[in-house]
Amino acid sequence: MTHERAIDVAGLVREFKGGVRAVDGIDLHVAAGEIYGFLGPNGAGKSTTVKVLTTLLPPSGGRATVAGFDVAREGAKVRASIGVALQDVALDPMLTGREHMRLQGGLQGIPRAERARRGAELLDRVGLSDAADRRSKTYSGGMKRRLDLALALLHNPRILFLDEPTTGLDVQSRTALWDEVERLARQEGTTVFLTTQYLEEADVLADRVGIIDRGTIVAEGTPAELKAQVAxxxxxxxxxxxxxxxxxxxxxxxxxxxxxxxxxxxxxxxxxxxxxxxxxxxxxxxxxxxxxxxxxxxEPTLDDVFLAKTGRSLEGAADGGTAEEIAPPRRDRVAA
Amino acid sequence: MTAAGTVARTRSVALSVAWRSVHNAFHNPAILLPSVLFPLFFFMAFAGGLSSVQNVPEFDYRSGYTSFQFAFICIQSAAFGGVFTGFAIAGDFEFGFARRLLLAAPNRSGIVAGYMIGAMVRWMFVLAVVFSAALISGMRIDGSLGHLLALLVLALVVSATSTLWAAGIAMRLRTMQAGPVMQMPIFILLFLAPVYVPLHLVAGWVHDVAQLNPFTALLETARGFIAGEPTKVALSAVCLVAMFTLVVGWARGGLHSAERAG
Structure with missing residues (x-):
């Protein structure tokens, strides 16, 4: 792992109509080759942060660079450097797995010959070779996720954004995806920015974890450091x-x-x-x-950390709760 | 990235989006059939059912009523093909696929260009079907091959213009419920032009409106090409350039709206 920063965010704000601040001035830094787990309940601001960092949404304030490019001013360069698999899998039910690869290759400007070779290689890697010529509407949820991941990797991105990649997957598919993410980071040096609401996922996969609640980062550090902080x-x-x-x-x-x-x-x-x-x-x-x-x-869990920082348990935190009434959120940071 | 590199990437994006649009049309009858059947139905209903209109004393179109109606169907199918593409764009936004395009394309204008190219290719297939039907039903063509090519160019620009119009709405509203908003203005413009008889036989307020309607000039030019008597070509060219320029800005605004919405 190098110390070059793959993602650099300072005071990032994203405000929606009506003044709702989904992301409220967050700072975070992700080193090249690192797996960064972005943990929080539903509605905490994880997906909005990913959308801003992947240039799907413009920021309302603050500054963010991805792969050294400003997300607000150098969107095209950011997009060329990243691969993205969003929470809602974006597939065309009329296209087969192989056709998706062809389309994605064209969108990414990959030469025609390389498109076919790389597409076949990735379909094989995610275990979809046999289903490559079937329309994606016939795929199971796990197969769709795997195809989405393969599409995100087609152009060899330096940084991979995975927005709740294992939500709704069975245990076997989840483990396979974890293995692949780990392999990408450890063997290929890909930086992975992973959002999740699963404590175990962040604990097992992430080198460092940022815990977000109500648009602000309430804790950041390695899982061990965070747990040592609270218990x-x-x-x-x-x-x-x-x-x-x-x-x-x-x-x-x-x-x-x-x-x-x-x-x-x-x-x-x-x-x-x-x-x-x-x-x-x-x-x-x-x-x-x-x-x-x-x-x-x-051992203390990341849920204990979330509880200590927000006054609520992560499970069920999305229901609203009254964090401020119970315990005001603190901003602690552990040096990496 | 160099300017040439940017152009190459944009072209790659546009061709990929166009490929998908054409692929899906030819693999899904629910997409292709309406765009073929509507013009065919209009053609048969108008050219067949109203053929005695050519016996009206002041009907002076020399190639006959079937050719007269074919020119309208040509423009109408091109315009409605663009609207159907608008429905598809709205669907892509509503069902999330547009995010893949927005995330992967370095230059997002290429996405809109791709939808436009796809609409034109699909329309050419529709044209081939309607043209064959017209020839079988006895359409007379007095224009040269050059005139027919000019007609093709004119209709292709109409297709592109109507696609960009519909794309502008689809990307602003991002729901398939926006369909009527895309369709209605095109429908009104088309049917407030001299569809059934030449302009000088249209009476009352419709005549006054038709005189101001840019589609009147386009229709008269299209009919002139089939008859081998080019009519109002310069006016049609000016109308097309003006409309195309306007909808390019409109579609660009729609794209920015979609980008802001994420």
Whole structure:
């Protein structure tokens, strides 16, 4: 990964009619070759940000450059440098997969001979070779997503925007898409800007995560940094003999402060020095001759981060909620 | 990118969009059939049902009533072909496909040019069908091959003009419900021209309106080409250039509106 900035955004604003600010002065920077996860609930401003960065919408204020080109003044150069797969798959039901490739190649100005070769190669890569000559209206949701991804990659873009690429996909299709995104970033050096409302997706895929809520970025950093900001891991232990609870509590006391356990008859401790203490805990329990029925390590999740920053859980946050009443959003940033 | 490179990219975009437009028309009868059947129906109804109009004493068109009506059908089908393309553009925006075009095309004017070229190619297929039907039904052509080529150029510019008009609306409203807004002004202009009889046989307010209607000049020129007696060519050229220039600005404004809306 280089430190060259693929995406550079400062004070970006996008206001709609009626004064609604979908994006309200965000700053973000994405390094070349990085996978940047843009996490937030429905209606937080993720898709609007993507539309501005991909030149589908002009910004109302602020500044954004993509691949070194200003999105407001150098739209054509931005579009030549990026690949985009939007949330709503834009396919023509009358065209086959191969015909889509031909059309996309023409739109991108790829020479005719290369268009066919590259199209066939990408259809093969996304597993659509057998369905290449079928009209896209016969494709399943997962196949449409894969075709959309292949189309976005046809001209070898330096930066790839994926707007909620796995929404509505089954587990198998989702995993396949994650693998492909990972391969693009790690092997081909493609910068990936990925919006998602799935915590696991951001956690698994992203090098860094920006959490957006109501048009502003409320936290940014690596998933580990963000989680470390809000909570430490906890270990939860259930002795085989319930009578050993007090002995177990004493054995675990040196590792951190006790917290409420999730299971009845269990003891939970917040680990002061992180998950690295787990081996020592097992040794301490063994030394105290306590038989283990259940032992679990609970890492904080990105939902805990969202909760801490906005006062709401990410799941269901799109329903509106009253974040300001519960806890005013904070703007914290972790140095990458 | 150099100027030549920009032109090449724009041409590539335009040809790709035109290819899709033609491809979809020929793979979907629901798109192609109306644009063929309407002109054929009009032609048969007008040229057949009203053929005795040529017996009116002051009807002085020398190539006969079938040719007289063919010229109208030629202009009418070209104009309505553009409107049908407007429906397709509105559909692309309503169903999201336009985003693919807007995201992939470096120069977005090429998208509009592509729709325009597609409409012209589709219209030429319609013309071939109607022309064949007209010849079978005994149409007389007194004009030379040059006159017929001039008629073709005239109708192609009408097709392009009406496509840009409809595109301007489609890209502003971005819904197929905008269809009547595209269609109605073209319909009114066409039918307030001397459709059934020459202008001097049209009476009352319709005559006054027809005299000011640019489509009257276009129709008279088209009929003049078939009869081998070019009529009001300069006036038609001025009308076409003026209308085309206006709709280029109109379509450009529509494109900017679509770009602002995302």
């Amino acid at each position: 430490k891991p906890t270990v939860e232990f259930t002795p085989r003999d319930a009578g050993q609870c007090s002995i177990a509590a004493a054995a675990l006391a040196p590792f951190g402060e006790p917290v409420a356990a999730r299971r009845d008859g269990s003891i939970a401790v917040r680990l002061e020095s992180g998950a690295d203490q787990l081996a020592d805990i097992v040794r301490a329990l063994d030394h105290a001759k306590i038989a283990v029925a259940h032992l679990a390590l609970h």
